[in-house]
Amino acid sequence: MPYITQAARLMKTPILGDWEKAETAGELNYQITCLINLYMEDKVKNYACFNAVVGALESCKLEFYRRVVAPYENTKIEENGDVY
Secondary structure, eight states, X not given: OOOOOHHHHHHHOTTSSSOOOOOSHHHHHHHHHHHXXXXXXXXXXXXXXXXXXXXXXXXXXXXXXXXXXXXXXXXXXXXXXXXX
């Protein structure tokens, strides 16, 4: 995850301001799509740009899994026993 400074976070966090928190998977997908569209507004539409977006999405997915999903899974293994 490319961590940015605390000051930059205040200026770059999309949920601040007029945004409402997504309540459904569809709304979350929409908000992510909006962020991508906003990022791409002033970019040249080429492979490098598209690859950067796909790479950022993949990295975010992996970081979410590492930080949130894996610990949850480990807790459930402890509670219910491992399948393997």
